[in-house]
Amino acid sequence: MQSAAAKLEFVPNALARGLITGRSGFAALVVPDIADPFFGRFAFSLEQALRPEGLALVVCHTSEQRSEEERLARLLEERQMDGLICVSEAPGSGRPSPFETSRIPSVFVERRRVKGAGDEVILDKRSVSDAIRHLIDLGHRRIGIVPGHLQTFGGRELYLAFRAALKKHRLKLDSDHVVPGDFKFETSRAAADTLLRRRSPPTAVFVGSDRMAQGFFYGLHELGVRVPEELSVVAFATDLLESLVAAPVTACRSISGQIATEAAHTLLARLRDPDAPPRSVLIPNAFVPGRSTAALRLSRRPGKLTAALRPTF
Amino acid sequence: MQSAAAKLEFVPNALARGLITGRSGFAALVVPDIADPFFGRFAFSLEQALRPEGLALVVCHTSEQRSEEERLARLLEERQMDGLICVSEAPGSGRPSPFETSRIPSVFVERRRVKGAGDEVILDKRSVSDAIRHLIDLGHRRIGIVPGHLQTFGGRELYLAFRAALKKHRLKLDSDHVVPGDFKFETSRAAADTLLRRRSPPTAVFVGSDRMAQGFFYGLHELGVRVPEELSVVAFATDLLESLVAAPVTACRSISGQIATEAAHTLLARLRDPDAPPRSVLIPNAFVPGRSTAALRLSRRPGKLTAALRPTF
DNA sequence: GCCTAGCCTGCAAACGTTTTCACGCGGGGG
């Protein structure tokens, strides 16, 4: 025998409630590609942090396209999203993002906003200097970088931090040793080839993100270049990286979950107090030596290009 | 000078529209863990297929917990989801899923439903027999399996297909060579250790999914076991696997995007015609030889357990 | 015992759409 209420199985209509309360109970996550493991992890942590507050997560892709951003900005307004977290940047557009002017409270991650326009979460890049120091101590002088898209906040900041660190340690940056590309697996895979075919290839390389490091290692693998014997690699990455490449990587690390959690808290604080001054959160990042860097042996021929005959698992 | 309409910047309220039309424009994806690259890829393809139909994707986690399923089933009804796609199964619960009884149209992926209750998308397992044949041709007789959770549709079906294939080829299944576990990276990583410490370890192993294969390879790596020289590995996986482990793996393959696309089409068909007879879609799967299997050399000591001193990238 | 304050209950308005219906007009067919 059921109670009357249970029998009726009354389920309140959240749409009707949202119409009256002005809160839909949805938050949007805007990413270039949810198939990228980093964004997957990000979405996971975000959902965990938002759920206790009664917010469900809507996942949207931009494919890094300006037009998609515009479509989304409108869609998300129509859908009455309570807030949005944007971890995507269409490269090169000088105009401010459509999300910037949206009336939806937003948090931008690794993407600088118009000054004072709203909240942002940024990865600290200061540890890059420690990484360079580490490489120099190991004897490296020709250090390359695969920073990602330079028309993008993350890529540009990393490149600038890298350049400043080299300068600080009185090293010259060879423009042949910079291969920007974007943040995709395939591009970084190709960058390995590009970099090692230079007339004077680097003996150490700095790579910009988890996914890029994964692609870069894949590329090295195909080329038969052994790490760290033939090439030292430092990644600007998160704790996620270790589950993508089967080894402890020397890296400037942030904690993947922390980035999303911080973004969630920033958004929730904004929803609680819409008029609070904009907040800029700096995510800690520390240099952690791993096994992908080693002392330079002068005798070795860096980046010997023999095709890998046998894949390693 | 702007037009009056543009000036007003009229944005229709999708909540109000949903209230009246009875369609919210949201579809839910229920997964155990969006951080798993396979589910990330799945979500990506799903969103691509659903977007043109005006459906936005809400991502939900169950963490494979029955209680979470119940919470979600209620939440998704409140939120007036137009449909849901469930790729998650809480293991071992005899009772039908809470999504089964929900009034929301649903598609179950790799999870059998109560007969005739609704739509499902299932991975074909027939090619497992081809994989076994391949291993036998290479001289293997001691073949192990890491199928995933046996209280789960996917894991159990794979195990049964595997057992049937062995029987068909007149091989005996050693219960020491079966390590179920679940679908997680860590568990499969540990399974490698378990399997190779058996008194009489297998010379070839069948692994149940992308993520499990990744963990299994990671585990082998740590143990210093070379593939395929010391151990042949076949994965039941998708095209995604190649971006997770840096080499062509011998596998029974489905196309990752196809699974999600098929699920999306099934859901859309259901929404168009709620009274159509339930549909059961079988996703094609083909055995594709790669480089993770090799002929058995009788002289070799399978699974020599020397700790890997040098990680391979 | 009476008055007032506080609480509970139930009713009505409002949220922003869609959809239906009525109304007026004009044209075409009977």
Add this chain to the structure above:
DNA sequence: CCCCCGCGTGAAAACGTTTGCAGGCTAGGC
């Protein structure tokens, strides 16, 4: 010549909830 139909416009009802308000009841204080 009259009627009917179609078209376009505008008004009104409905969707299911929240919330505010009014009214009635109870309890406490004077």
